[in-house]
Amino acid sequence: MLDYEIGSDYIKIRDTSSFNPQHILECGQVFSYAKNEEGYICFPEDKFARILKRDYGYLIQTSTPQYFVKYFDLDKDYDLIKRGLGRFEIMKKPLEFGSGIRILNQNLFETLISFIISANNNIPRIKKILLALRETLGEKTQYGHAFPSRERILEVDEEFFKSIGAGYRAKYLVKVIRQVDEQTLESWRELDSPSLSKNLLALAGVGEKVRDCVMLFGYHRGDVFPVDTWIEKMYNSSFSPLQNRIKMGENLVAMFGDLSGYAQQYLFFYERENEK
DNA sequence: TTCCAGGGATATA
DNA sequence: TATATCCATGGA
Numbered sequence: 193m194l195d196y197e198i199g200s201d202y203i204k205i206r207d208t209s210s211f212n213p214q215h216i217l218e219c220g221q222v223f224s225y226a227k228n229e230e231g232y233i234c235f236p237e238d239k240f241a242r243i244l245k246r247d248y249g250y251l252i253q254t255s256t257p258q259y260f261v262k263y264f265d266l267d268k269d270y271d272l273i274k275r276g277l278g279r280f281e282i283m284k285k286p287l288e289f290g291s292g293i294r295i296l297n298q299n300l301f302e303t304l305i306s307f308i309i310s311a312n313n314n315i316p317r318i319k320k321i322l323l324a325l326r327e328t329l330g331e332k333t334q335y336g337h338a339f340p341s342r343e344r345i346l347e348v349d350e351e352f353f354k355s356i357g358a359g360y361r362a363k364y365l366v367k368v369i370r371q372v373d374e375q376t377l378e379s380w381r382e383l384d385s386p387s388l389s390k391n392l393l394a395l396a397g398v399g400e401k402v403r404d405c406v407m408l409f410g411y412h413r414g415d416v417f418p419v420d421t422w423i424e425k426m427y428n429s430s431f432s433p434l435q436n437r438i439k440m441g442e443n444l445v446a447m448f449g450d451l452s453g454y455a456q457q458y459l460f461f462y463e464r465e466n467e468k
Numbered sequence: 469t470t471c472c473a474g475g476g477a478t479a480t481a
Numbered sequence: 482t483a484t485a486t487c488c489a490t491g492g493a
Contacts, residue, residue: 220474221474307474308476310473310474310475311473311474311475311476312472312473312475312476312488312489313473313474313475313489313490314472314473314474314490314491314492315473315474316473316491316492317473317490317491317492318473318474320491321490354489357489357490357491358489358490359488359489359490360476360487360488360489360490361475361476361488361489362489364476364477396476396477397475397476397477398476399475399476399477400475400476401474401475401476402474402475402476405474418474419474420473420474420475421472421473421474421475422473422474423474435484436483437475460474464474
């Protein structure tokens with residue numbers, strides 16, 4: 193288990209074997225962060241934190257430390273997860289390469305909107321579009337703009353989403369914002385995975401891949417394996433090739449079980465970083 | 469210039 | 482159920 197010290201405006205992490213901000217933030221699960229000369233800054237919802245490298249490990253500066261304990265999943269035992277995945281030969285190098293990965297506990301509404309925008313898009317552009325969404329509709333805070341509420345987004349139209357670069361996804365965003373609210377998404381936490389899957393797939397702009405990302409990065413479900421273009425390449429070079437991404441996901445979940453989501457993140461990070 | 473990015477919706481067979 | 486095509490945008 194990760195050992196950390198929490199104060200009124202900080203978290204200190206001395207054990208960095210399963211905590212590395214670069215691994216956590218750049219493994220593709222989140223778009224609301226930035227890197228600067230000091231380290232990383234995170235701005236989920238209306239919160240804010242700096243993550244700074246120190247000689248003892250990492251210092252997280254924030255006025256809401258309890259929020260970020262949950263956000264960074266600090267109370268979960270990643271050594272256990274890595275031991276479970278270490279049994280698979282294909283995971284050995286990715287586990288070493290992304291040893292500091294943790295799956296964040298992200299806001300459901302923000303995750304849903306973010307991954308609808310992610311469809312057939314690239315990460316720098318996704319970040320840019322989401323930042324524009326914050327800065328035009330989000331409430332101004334001490335450190336920047338919060339992620340906008342559903343009520344605020346209800347006021348804008350398709351042309352607005354096009355103006356911030358969402359392209360053809362604009363119509364999905366206009367529709368989905370009218371299909372669900374934050375409370376409904378929260379109420380789905382109690383559903384089993386098949387029911388949750390069915391509800392998510394009924395939303396505009398949500399297909400199999402976006403569903404899996406929302407289930408993993410929002411609902412923290414381990415029994416999904418999002419298959420994107422990077423995972424598809426990995427799959428077809430490691431296993432007998434398939435064209436069907438849905439079938440790939442099924443096979444990968446059959447292999448990794450409840451650790452599928454975690455396995456996916458180590459593999460995605462490894463594949464994408466080594467392509468750069 | 470063409471290809472590609474954390475794909476989804478729709479039409480067609 | 483399975484495959485083909487269209488869809489905005491910008492960087493490589």
